[in-house]
Amino acid sequence: MVTINKIWKLLEQVYDPEIPVLTVVDMGVVRHINPFGYGVEVVITPTYSGCPAMKSIEFNIIAELEANGIHPVKVTTVLSPAWTTDWMSEEGRRKLKEYGIAPPIPGTNAKRIEALFAEAPQPECPHCESKETKLISQFGSTACKALYQCNSCKEPFDYFKCH
Amino acid sequence: MKQSLINYIFQLADNKLILGQRLSEWCGHAPELEIDIALTNIALDLIGQSRNLYSYAAELEGKGRTEDDMAYLRDCEAYRNVLLAEQPNEDFAYTIARQFFFDVYNHLFHKELVNSKDEQLAAIAEKSLKEINYHIRFSSEWVIRLGDGTEVSHAKMQTAVDDLWDYIGEMTTMNETDRLMLAEGVGVDLNKIRTAYFHKVKEILAEATLNIPEEEPFQKGGKDGLHSEHLGHLLTELQWMQRAYPGAQW
Numbered sequence A: 001m002v003t004i005n006k007i008w009k010l011l012e013q014v015y016d017p018e019i020p021v022l023t024v025v026d027m028g029v030v031r032h033i034n035p036f037g038y039g040v041e042v043v044i045t046p047t048y049s050g051c052p053a054m055k056s057i058e059f060n061i062i063a064e065l066e067a068n069g070i071h072p073v074k075v076t077t078v079l080s081p082a083w084t085t086d087w088m089s090e091e092g093r094r095k096l097k098e099y100g101i102a103p104p105i106p107g108t109n110a111k112r113i114e115a116l117f118a119e120a121p122q123p124e125c126p127h128c129e130s131k132e133t134k135l136i137s138q139f140g141s142t143a144c145k146a147l148y149q150c151n152s153c154k155e156p157f158d159y160f161k162c163h
Numbered sequence B: 001m002k003q004s005l006i007n008y009i010f011q012l013a014d015n016k017l018i019l020g021q022r023l024s025e026w027c028g029h030a031p032e033l034e035i036d037i038a039l040t041n042i043a044l045d046l047i048g049q050s051r052n053l054y055s056y057a058a059e060l061e062g063k064g065r066t067e068d069d070m071a072y073l074r075d076c077e078a079y080r081n082v083l084l085a086e087q088p089n090e091d092f093a094y095t096i097a098r099q100f101f102f103d104v105y106n107h108l109f110h111k112e113l114v115n116s117k118d119e120q121l122a123a124i125a126e127k128s129l130k131e132i133n134y135h136i137r138f139s140s141e142w143v144i145r146l147g148d149g150t151e152v153s154h155a156k157m158q159t160a161v162d163d164l165w166d167y168i169g170e171m172t173t174m175n176e177t178d179r180l181m182l183a184e185g186v187g188v189d190l191n192k193i194r195t196a197y198f199h200k201v202k203e204i205l206a207e208a209t210l211n212i213p214e215e216e217p218f219q220k221g222g223k224d225g226l227h228s229e230h231l232g233h234l235l236t237e238l239q240w241m242q243r244a245y246p247g248a249q250w
Ligand SMILES: [Zn+2]
Pocket: A125, A126, A127, A128, A129, A130, A150, A151, A152, A153, A154, A155
């Protein structure tokens, strides 16, 4: 008998292809697990509409669960409620920072960005922990990141933007 | 009702795919690396949003077509995007003006679409709106920066605004499909957002120290499948692979 707990544990082995230190559970991409018979339905939600990683996340979830004797595995995508960085786990935030990406600062959500030339959130530099950082571009190397630079150590870094 | 809903979804999806394709033409050519990344990120958002819509249209239609069939195998007259979306990039000022004129509409439109009686459309709108919030800020800020910038950037921005002005009325002009979907509680009341649209556009243009054209924007037809010659060229590039090698897959 497969328990929901065991499935969550197995999903903690499925990593995001674009940020390979984060699992799909850390990201908050897995919304529900609905076991049926010997199989399971895993309900996921995309981070961004155009996230190119979603298809491979789906394949990887199926492969991981089936390799552990769970069959059939069905992956369903839902859009609502829309994904938010609030769903990212504490563990996920810690791992992001270790990896060199500043984690999202809660409360700096999309509402605030409607104001033009508004002050950008100031994440701590993941390299030297300086608080003196500046936004270079709202759009970074992937849809979920903004590009920053540290005024202290001068290194550029990615900030996982609050969404 | 079902066919009208599918047509409505095409109107929304085609705007996003065609503008996304236009923006992606900048990939590797933008004036700065950061701009290159920004424009292609916006392209990716728009194309991603169009995929959600095409998948939904395909599901409603129930004839076994997929999102890919919708994008790669429909011809010009089947496309329902507004004429603004298919206008060529020309230069950076044009691209920014086109994006700004579209984003202001897109933002107001999605703020209403989240209340649609159609649950899937409302869900797609909710998701899209979070991304559009970033787009409108990017394009508005650039309109101001270029308009209120140097003599050259001001002149280029003014030319782009004057040239594209005629195309901006179509987005908030109701056609038959819009009226049917509004009556069903599915679609957005474009008359309602029209005033807010022109208010916002004029506010930003004024802040950018740009002249606001006086004439009433008159160009339309895209939403009913009547396109400029630009769309054919764009689709030739977009659809080439599937036309040359039907059914080709990764
Ligand atoms: Zn630093």
